[in-house]
Amino acid sequence: MKFSINRKFFLDKLNIVSRSISVFSPLPALSGICIKVEDNRIILTGSDSNISIRSTIVPNEENELKIDSTGSIIIESKYLLEIVRKLDSQSLQFDLIDLTKVCISNNKGKFNLNGIESNEYPNIDFSIPGTKICLKSEELKQIYSQTAFACSDKDTRPVLNGVNFKTNGNILSCSGTDSYRLARKTVEINGNYNFNITIPNKSLSEVVKSLSDSDEYVDLYIDSKKIQFVFNQTVIQSRLIDGIFPDIDRIIPTTQISSMCVSSHEMASVIDRTNFIRNEKIHLIKLECSESETHIKTSSTEIGNSDEILSTCEYTGEPIRLSCNGTYMLEAIRALSGDKVKLEFAGLMKPIKISNPDDDSALMIVVPVRSYD
Amino acid sequence: MKFSINRKFFLDKLNIVSRSISVFSPLPALSGICIKVEDNRIILTGSDSNISIRSTIVPNEENELKIDSTGSIIIESKYLLEIVRKLDSQSLQFDLIDLTKVCISNNKGKFNLNGIESNEYPNIDFSIPGTKICLKSEELKQIYSQTAFACSDKDTRPVLNGVNFKTNGNILSCSGTDSYRLARKTVEINGNYNFNITIPNKSLSEVVKSLSDSDEYVDLYIDSKKIQFVFNQTVIQSRLIDGIFPDIDRIIPTTQISSMCVSSHEMASVIDRTNFIRNEKIHLIKLECSESETHIKTSSTEIGNSDEILSTCEYTGEPIRLSCNGTYMLEAIRALSGDKVKLEFAGLMKPIKISNPDDDSALMIVVPVRSYD
Numbered sequence: 001m002k003f004s005i006n007r008k009f010f011l012d013k014l015n016i017v018s019r020s021i022s023v024f025s026p027l028p029a030l031s032g033i034c035i036k037v038e039d040n041r042i043i044l045t046g047s048d049s050n051i052s053i054r055s056t057i058v059p060n061e062e063n064e065l066k067i068d069s070t071g072s073i074i075i076e077s078k079y080l081l082e083i084v085r086k087l088d089s090q091s092l093q094f095d096l097i098d099l100t101k102v103c104i105s106n107n108k109g110k111f112n113l114n115g116i117e118s119n120e121y122p123n124i125d126f127s128i129p130g131t132k133i134c135l136k137s138e139e140l141k142q143i144y145s146q147t148a149f150a151c152s153d154k155d156t157r158p159v160l161n162g163v164n165f166k167t168n169g170n171i172l173s174c175s176g177t178d179s180y181r182l183a184r185k186t187v188e189i190n191g192n193y194n195f196n197i198t199i200p201n202k203s204l205s206e207v208v209k210s211l212s213d214s215d216e217y218v219d220l221y222i223d224s225k226k227i228q229f230v231f232n233q234t235v236i237q238s239r240l241i242d243g244i245f246p247d248i249d250r251i252i253p254t255t256q257i258s259s260m261c262v263s264s265h266e267m268a269s270v271i272d273r274t275n276f277i278r279n280e281k282i283h284l285i286k287l288e289c290s291e292s293e294t295h296i297k298t299s300s301t302e303i304g305n306s307d308e309i310l311s312t313c314e315y316t317g318e319p320i321r322l323s324c325n326g327t328y329m330l331e332a333i334r335a336l337s338g339d340k341v342k343l344e345f346a347g348l349m350k351p352i353k354i355s356n357p358d359d360d361s362a363l364m365i366v367v368p369v370r371s372y373d
Numbered sequence: 374m375k376f377s378i379n380r381k382f383f384l385d386k387l388n389i390v391s392r393s394i395s396v397f398s399p400l401p402a403l404s405g406i407c408i409k410v411e412d413n414r415i416i417l418t419g420s421d422s423n424i425s426i427r428s429t430i431v432p433n434e435e436n437e438l439k440i441d442s443t444g445s446i447i448i449e450s451k452y453l454l455e456i457v458r459k460l461d462s463q464s465l466q467f468d469l470i471d472l473t474k475v476c477i478s479n480n481k482g483k484f485n486l487n488g489i490e491s492n493e494y495p496n497i498d499f500s501i502p503g504t505k506i507c508l509k510s511e512e513l514k515q516i517y518s519q520t521a522f523a524c525s526d527k528d529t530r531p532v533l534n535g536v537n538f539k540t541n542g543n544i545l546s547c548s549g550t551d552s553y554r555l556a557r558k559t560v561e562i563n564g565n566y567n568f569n570i571t572i573p574n575k576s577l578s579e580v581v582k583s584l585s586d587s588d589e590y591v592d593l594y595i596d597s598k599k600i601q602f603v604f605n606q607t608v609i610q611s612r613l614i615d616g617i618f619p620d621i622d623r624i625i626p627t628t629q630i631s632s633m634c635v636s637s638h639e640m641a642s643v644i645d646r647t648n649f650i651r652n653e654k655i656h657l658i659k660l661e662c663s664e665s666e667t668h669i670k671t672s673s674t675e676i677g678n679s680d681e682i683l684s685t686c687e688y689t690g691e692p693i694r695l696s697c698n699g700t701y702m703l704e705a706i707r708a709l710s711g712d713k714v715k716l717e718f719a720g721l722m723k724p725i726k727i728s729n730p731d732d733d734s735a736l737m738i739v740v741p742v743r744s745y746d
Contacts, residue, residue: 079649079676086646101677109643109681270482273459276452303452304474308482 001037001071001096006064011084013055019206021077022048032074034121051203052124055234071096072118083111129223137211143174144208146185146335146362151201152178159243162198175248181328182365198245203238253346258317262310264333264341270308271330274298285326290319320345323371332364374410374444374469379437384457386428392579394450395421402493405447424576425497428607444469445491456484502596506562510584516547517581519558519708519735524574525551532616535571548621554701555738571618576611626719631690635683637706637714643681644703647671658699663692693718696744705737
């Protein structure tokens, strides 16, 4: 194989493909990027067997790709990226020296890198699943930022390590939960669908990081086993998580006894600055709400205690006192990213509904914690 | 004790004092900042017994300090900083509740923090050593950035963990070495002195980080046991390292067989991008210099090899081929921070002199490595 290509363009593609590569790969070939040069295109593949990324480069003015001869090789991802990132010329030349060695060069120097023969690369099935929906990149980014943080990071219930995508006609509900809190984002899609899948949090994160400002839309191809995200000649394929995702609708309270509306910035600041007052590593906050005043209190026998009044708070309903995890509350408020935040209380130990009063597409739930004082 | 103070001003002072505080303090009191409020000033003290910092605040317009009553307490440094950093009011009020508890408040909220009684704070001797020199802050920063990186980080020879300050009349030579390389910066001082001390690298680092743009000069008070850096009502005191610092002058080659001058940017880039081609974790580069062409090569049986030609290099003298540690060479070039860098060779296994042709106040030495190929 022999080709030359614009360095920056190639680097962008390598960066995306390398996202799938794990540093702890059991198979040596999977710590590398497989470069396959065909007559009229280059295919880059990376995989950690959970997530696989394939990017195709077809010659055009931007990428300045010139293919002189075909061939293929696997090159250690971190070395390849390092060279392409740091060589400061506009274009780079790639020459296969033998089946396991490649020379990367520009006008001033050359790097000979040891690689692995391309036939050692596992066969990855990139067949296209049958169901297709299209989302705006911005929508997908928002789904991620408003749900994924609530996923569990523990191994005990694998299905909670992912974001659930569930359709009801033309409504797509995306939910993350670790069973103590919940984050749900709803978007409208074109057409009626019927699927209920759970996408690993990590895969979704890699997709979102790979989207550049110029990628306006992302196509999602879905079946019961895998999902493909397709944009800009790149396919990011992820396995889905098996198991039944909890029925979210049953958790969301339908009644309320009181509610409050407060500046998101104020509430987030107050919670954030008490972050160090912890009990057994948990940041517990106590809300004491009444129509005259709302306090946020914390207390730790070891460190001390705090008491702040929310000056922008409007509270309606019966007074209530309850405790919850401050970190969960803070993350929910930040994910909503509105100027104001609305909290709805259904009772002492009932889940708290947290939302943006100016945007009902996202809903957060935090479950209170019993406290004895 | 009771006082109110401008929050930002107080935070700056706390940040400086906290630099001396180690997270692994054997004495609980030393993980805190000692706040002592006197009639007309506040004294903040932090220490890890190697380095001690004392900052005095006298009421003025900028700090808005108002002292209502005197007293003292030790407060856990990380909690104190967290509160003062995150409370967003202009001023803060401090009230001693009892000998071991303080209340920090603003108009909206209050924090009660557990502390330690101030008489548990060790007695730190801040007596002023006899010899005084004055340096510009910029000079001290440059001394640090051009010498400290070459200090040893191993425990085997403690004296190499510091920067040596040695005078010869009105010339101050500052040197760092780990015995494989050397960095020396020379500055002129007012007056004639005769001292030879070694300041712990870490202490010097904390001093440099504490200097703000408004601190034009730093006073250094020196004796054989300790050094004090004094600026802006702050004293940073450090113990000195015992032991005889190696005689630097004997190491610097006095003859040369050849020399080269090259763009610092080019040479640094070429070395930097071969950084991953390592042998047993060491980044070895091979210089092959002749009047017609200068190559920088690297080679590793596992990873591969590289060969680049320095396009901006002017070489005079006999051809030479030698290997050296690329990381050392790169750090020396960066520390010199000139547009060009000059290398002088004294022979195959002789130390290489590295300097900035436009500024002879700094000199770097890197010792070649024997290589068998």
